[in-house]
Amino acid sequence: MNSNIIFDKIFKLPENSRKTLEENITLVHYPKGHILLKAGKIESNIYFIKKGIVRAYVNQNDSDVTFWFGKEGETILSMRSYVENQKGYEDIELLEECDLYELKTVNLQRLFEEDIHIANWGRKFAESELIKTEERLISRQFKTASERYKELITNNPDLIKRVQLGHIASYLGITQVSLSRIRAEIK
Template identity: 50%
Template sequence: MGLTDFLSLQYGLSDQAIDKLVKSGRVVSLGPHSNIIQEGKTERSSYLIINGCVKAHLNHDGKEVTFWFGFEGDLLFSYNSKILNSPGYESITTLEKCQLWEIKNEKLDQCCQESLEIANWWRKLIELELLKTERRLIDRQIKTATQRYHELVCEHPQILQRISLGHIASYLGISQVSLSRIRRK
C-alpha cells in the first residue's frame, strides 16, 4: 500500500490534504536496526510508519530500556524536539525493514497553518498518542507484567514474530527469565 492509499484509508483525509502532505514530505526505506531518532539530539522531522515496526528506547545506567513499540499507522517523533525544539531523551530504532513517511517539523507546522483539515488531523493524532501514553503509564502502575504481556499480545498478535523476547521483556520491565515463566503459564 502506498502513502496516498494509506493516508486515505487509514485517516480519511481528502485528496487535496493528501496531495499537500505527500508533496511536503518524502517516503524513506530503512533496514533493520537503523536509527531514526537519536537520544540527545534535536530531531527536525516527524514520521509515520507505513510498513514495519520500531522500538523507542533510552539508556538508563548503561542499560537499554524499551518503553514503546510502533507499528503501521503510528507516529514517530521526539516530543522534546517537536514541542520544545530541544534534544530528545529517546532513541527510535527499526526492528525490521521499514517504510516511513518523513516530514520536516517546520514543513508540518506550515501545512497545519495553511490547512484546517491537516491541522485537525495532526491534532487528532497527537491526542490519540497522549491517550496511548496515559494508558501505558496507568497500566504500568496498576497491572501485573502478566496482564500487560497478555494485553500486548492480544493488541498485536503478530508481535512475537516481529519483536525479540528481550525487547518485550524490557518493555514490560522484567527479565527474560520472568517473561519465559509468564509465557509457560
C-alpha cells in the same frame, strides 16, 4: 501501506489537504538495525511507517528501556523535538528493514499554521497518541506483569513474532528473566 491510508487513519482529510501533505513527504528506506532518531539531538523529521517495525528506547546506565513499538501505519517522532523543538530523550531503532515516509517538521509546522484541516489532523494525531499512552500508564498501574503480557499477546499477537523477547520484557517493565518465568507459567 500507502501514504493516503496512513494519513486518513488518523483523521479524514479533505482531498486538497491530503495532497498538500503528500507533496511534502519522501519515501526512504533503511536496513534493520539502523538508528533513525538519536537521543540528545533535535530531530527535524517525522516518519510514517509504510512497512516494518521499530522501537523507541531510552538508554539508562548500560541498558535500554524500550517504551514504544511502532509498526505499519504508525508515526515515528522524537516527542521533545516535535512538541518543544528540544533535544529528544529517545533513540529509535529499526527492528526490520523499513520503508518510511519522511516529513520535515518545519514544513509540517508551516502547514499547521496555514491549513485548518491539517491543524485538526495534527490535533487528532496527538489526541489519539495521548489516549493510548494514558491507557498504558493506567494498565501499568493496576495490572501485574503477567496480566500485561497476556494483554499484549491478545491485542498485538504479531509483536511477539516480530520482536525479540528482551525488548518485550523491557516494554512491559520487567526483566527478560521475569518474562521467561511468566511465559513458563502460562504454558
